[in-house]
Amino acid sequence: MRxxxxxxxxxxxAQNVExxxxxxxxxxxxxxxDxxxxISCVQDMDMPSSIANIVSYRASNRGHQQFRPLLQCR
Known part of the structure; x- marks a missing residue:
């Protein structure tokens, strides 16, 4: 990095001082x-909430891809 x-x-x-x-x-x-x-006022920024948001987005995206034929209206 520059x-x-x-x-x-x-x-x-704390573990990677160097x-x-x-x-x-x-x-x-x-x-x-980490x-x-x-705390609730910065919960959007904390690591567990951020990872949970990414995982849920990814899971819904994969579910949509897998079940696309079933979800299409005919």
């Missing part, structure tokens, strides 16, 4: 999704 870019990831900053130090040395802003608090 300087002044932002890394948004699940990287456990990764955090490396990002700081390179001038990269690192945001740990460090976002699970």
């Amino acid at each position: 300087e002044r870019q932002t890394l948004i990831s699940i990287f456990c900053p 990764l955090l130090a490396q990002a700081k040395e390179q001038g990269i802003t690192a945001i740990a999704m 460090a976002v608090l699970r």
Whole structure:
């Protein structure tokens, strides 16, 4: 990554101190999704809710693809 870019990831900053130090040395802003608090006002941003949204979207998309012939009106 280049300087002044932002890394948004699940990287456990407490366990990956060297990764955090490396990002700081390179001038990269690192945001740990696993460090976002699970409170109702930011629930849209927390990791478990975000993953659940992606999984449910993907499941409904796959279900639609699998059952498309059954769902079509004749």
